[in-house]
Amino acid sequence: MNMLQVAVLGVAGVLLAVQFKGGKTEYSTYIALGVSVLIFTAVFGQLEVLVDTVREIGDTIGLDGVYIRTMLKMIGITYAAELASSICKDAGYQTVAAQIEIFGKLLIMVLSVPILLMVLQAIGEFLT
Template structure:
């Protein structure tokens, strides 16, 4: 799916969900979750293009493949955290949404520690 189709689908879904807001608000939330999952699956379909591009970049600069896989994991964590947080915010649970965002940030920090230590080791080798 291209961006135009996703945009139209998103706006149509929101307009439909607004219709349920006055009477049965839970239907609007269910519609929002279903629409979000559909868009999420469309993004996953496009993810293979990004993974291939990152692999090509990794071959050009000859870096360890662990760094590329870590970068892909970070992107995935970011997307899932934002996706989950957005659904929680739409449902009215801001506290849970903030906790999901904090957990996502901490997971990215944990994933980046080996890369940070490798960078510091490289700097130390240059300085000595």
């Protein structure tokens, strides 16, 4: 799916959801959720290209696979947290959206701790 198709799908979904917002508000939430899931699945096709490119760059410069996997996990967590948070905000649950965002940020911090420790060890070795 290209950008134009995603844009048309998004705009059409929003226009359809707006029509239901006056009467049955839950339908507008379901439509927005469905459109979001469709766009999310479209990302997977593009994500494969990104993953292959990052792996090729890592192989070229001799980067350890742990760093690449961690970076890809962080990108996935960021995207999933943003998607879930936006859906919750659209449904009117800002508190739940904020908790999802906080959890995503904390999870990224947890993933980055081993890499930070490796960097600090490398700096320590250079200084001694």
